[in-house]
Amino acid sequence: MCNMGCQHLEELYELWLLGALSERGSLDLREHMARGCPHCLAGIREATETVYLLGLASKPARPHPRVKSELLRQISRKAPPHR
Numbered sequence: 224m225c226n227m228g229c230q231h232l233e234e235l236y237e238l239w240l241l242g243a244l245s246e247r248g249s250l251d252l253r254e255h256m257a258r259g260c261p262h263c264l265a266g267i268r269e270a271t272e273t274v275y276l277l278g279l280a281s282k283p284a285r286p287h288p289r290v291k292s293e294l295l296r297q298i299s300r301k302a303p304p305h306r
């Protein structure tokens with residue numbers, strides 16, 4: 224039922240697991256999962272494995288390029304250059 228509305232959450236799983244998601248974003252994700260969306264629960268499980276494997280594969284934490292660019296985007300959004 225909620226499967227149509229959570230496509231945009233898929234890219235948040237890894238960020239959330241890495242603790243890189245904004246408070247607002249992680250709240251959205253947690254509320255959504257609290258409704259028991261099987262799609263997201265399965266996605267989180269996969270993302271957990273991905274994050275775990277990434278951690279094993281590269282000793283110095285090196286996020287996936289996509290995750291990294293998302294991180295950089297979030298950081299630059301939080302800290303505007305002029306201020």
Ligand SMILES: [Zn+2]
Pocket residue numbers: 225226228229232255260261262263264
């Ligand atoms: Zn969902």
